[in-house]
Amino acid sequence: MHEALLTLGFGLVAAAILSLSALAFTLEYSVTNVANLSHGEILTVGAYCAYLVQQHGGGVILSGLAAAAGGGLLALAVHNGVVDRFVRRGIGGLPTFIATLGVSLVIQNVLVIIFGASNLGYAVPQGAPRTVGPFLWTDTEIQIMVSTVVITVLLYVIIVHTRFGKSLRAVSQNRSLARVSGINANRVAALTWLLAGLIGGYAGFILAESVGTFSPYSGFSFFLITLTAAVAGGLGRAVGTLAGGIIVGIALEFFGGYVSASYNLAFAFAILSLVILVRPRGLFVGGRRSVFE
């Protein structure tokens, strides 16, 4: 029992990181209807931005902000430079999907050129594990979970209560109707990608903090798990995606703890395949028609 609770504690950390990444991915999807294959690189770039700040003596807070800023700028650039050009011309999912794969490969290789392909790590130590109830968490892990809760609550308030949040939902539900209502859909989509990039960049930072090391390819491997969480939760739906992130994050940690951590990715894909076979619209969507059909 005790061991299971410890695993659950690590699972919650994994769930926090995965939820942020999946939320960012689902935001990108919701306003453009494009699965962004370069989403992982937003995380990777975030991790490297934080690394640069730490190299120059910056602390955790400054590193986190730099990661968010780097991810945000990259997401905005990918949207305005690539995705939006397809969406404006009414070119559908598949060509855009492939274009974002191209972006992903370019960014990975640019990072290899600048930083090399080997693993890097942060200088700031994780801190010794401490007992919190039945769980064992380091200071860094507590920072990861607390900041995730804060970001999630902020995001909820933005989406549900602000004028921007309402226009975001309007664009995701019916872009054409949003436009005839006077909403500049391209601008709303750009701002949504910026917001997703801020979250994704920060997720890349806490992912690297949690794992201990990162490389130009870390974001892409984590993206594959992100995809599982987002699809399991129901693509384009924030609350479902959050739940998907938590469930998949905890499930992966248990699989890693009790079976084998080396096969995490295989396990994630097994979940993804199962969800697509049994509940193609996501675990929590029920019989209702999806927004995107």
Next chain:
Amino acid sequence: MTTLSPDPVSAETATVAALDVAGLTAGYGGAPIVEGVSIRAHRGAITAIVGPNGAGKSTLLKAIAGVIRSSAGTVTVEGKDATGLPSEKLVRRGIAYVPQVANVFPQLTVQENLEMGGYSRRHGLRERADELYQLFPDLKLAHRRHAETLSGGQRTMLAMARGLMVDPAVLLLDEPSAGLSPKFQSAVWERIEQVRATNVAVVVVEQNTRETLRHAKWAYVLVLGRNRLDGKGRDLLHNDEVVNLYVGVLS
């Protein structure tokens, strides 16, 4: 094009048309669906666009609203050129467009749908919503419900109210009564008449030609994407050619 009745402009003593569409050509990238179509609509009047299936009526509305691009012709709103503007800018010029389907945001509440309709308003959002709740009392009762939970008739009302949030000069309605029961159809026409009475130029595309012509001050008949004839609604109701176009509908 044949005109059966005196020109509406002279009848209206030379007021500027709220909407003046001249020689509009538009389509979906291939051959044009509407070609050189001209229509005019005045404030405080219902203008109908009728015609058989495939006449390009809905396409015409989409082109006027900027949803699709027109390749030729001009659109003038209240005397100002608005040709080629994207839909989010046209709405600021006073054009409100209500599509036939997917005309509400399903997972926004009624209230939020109205807020989005008034997105381009700088102020007076709440006052305008209250005015529209008076015009559509059903919506007031349902203002916190998601649009997807509304009945078909309520959804049509919400779609119209969403369009009216900007206090438009021109309201373009694409088949507002399609798919509704006869009871709701007459309720929709009652609302359209009320909206018209608030000095809006209402442009209606409809399949139910007889009912539409009864309400229309002026009506245009489109055939194969071109103007065929136009005239007072009631005159067209008894016009042999119109009757022939709609055998089984009017008889």
